[in-house]
Amino acid sequence: MSIWTIEQNLPNGFHDALLKKMDIHVVNREVIIHLDVWTGNLESKIEKERESYREARLVIHGFSYLTIDPPFKEEENFPPADNCRVDMGNWSALGPAYPIAPPVKDDGFNLYIFFCHWNNFIYLSARTADLYWLDELQR
Numbered sequence: 143m144s145i146w147t148i149e150q151n152l153p154n155g156f157h158d159a160l161l162k163k164m165d166i167h168v169v170n171r172e173v174i175i176h177l178d179v180w181t182g183n184l185e186s187k188i189e190k191e192r193e194s195y196r197e198a199r200l201v202i203h204g205f206s207y208l209t210i211d212p213p214f215k216e217e218e219n220f221p222p223a224d225n226c227r228v229d230m231g232n233w234s235a236l237g238p239a240y241p242i243a244p245p246v247k248d249d250g251f252n253l254y255i256f257f258c259h260w261n262n263f264i265y266l267s268a269r270t271a272d273l274y275w276l277d278e279l280q281r
Contacts, residue, residue: 143270143271144249144251144271145202145268145270145271146232146251148200148271148272148273152179153180153181154180154181154182154184155230155231156179156228156229156230157229158180158227158228158229159178159179159180159227159229159230160177160180160195160226161175161176161226161227161257162176162177162178162197164176166208171203171204171206171268172201172203172204172205173201173208173266173268174199174200174201175199175200175201175255176197177197177198177199177228178197178198179195180193180195181194181195181196182195196275196277197275197276198273198274198275198276199274199276200271201273201274202268202270202271203269203270204250204268204270205266205268205269206246206250206267206268206269207244207266207267208264208265208266208267209241209264209265209266210262210263211263211264226258227257227259228257228258229255229256229258230253230254230255231253231254231256232251232252232253232254233252233253233254233265233267234252236254240254240263241265243265243267244267246267247269249269249270250267250268250269251271252266253265253268
């Protein structure tokens with residue numbers, strides 16, 4: 143499935159998702175991202191409905207490029223976090239101030255993952271992705 147199809151089917155896309163863990167499987171060319179996806183309704187007057195999250199696993203298949211920005215030198219200004227708020231989007235659309243995205247085949251994608259807590263990026267190119275809701279997997 144396309145990462146953009148997944149994003150379009152989420153109420154808020156990947157905006158303000160909470161990253162819990164990320165596994166990179168080089169041999170299998172997979173990236174597995176464990177995150178809480180913001181599923182809240184901004185129009186709701188009830189805070190619990192506005193700020194609801196759902197635990198998911200995003201599996202990215204066939205990555206051909208992956209790079210991680212180096213951490214900041216002043217680590218005391220950016221302490222470790224249990225959850226890290228992230229935004230994800232089309233790396234190709236970021237503009238000239240960012241690394242140039244490599245070409246991908248028609249069914250592939252270039253994705254950025256922005257770590258709000260540390261103010262840095264992961265850039266990757268891959269073929270397909272799948273999203274699994276953990277509450278459905280545990281039934």
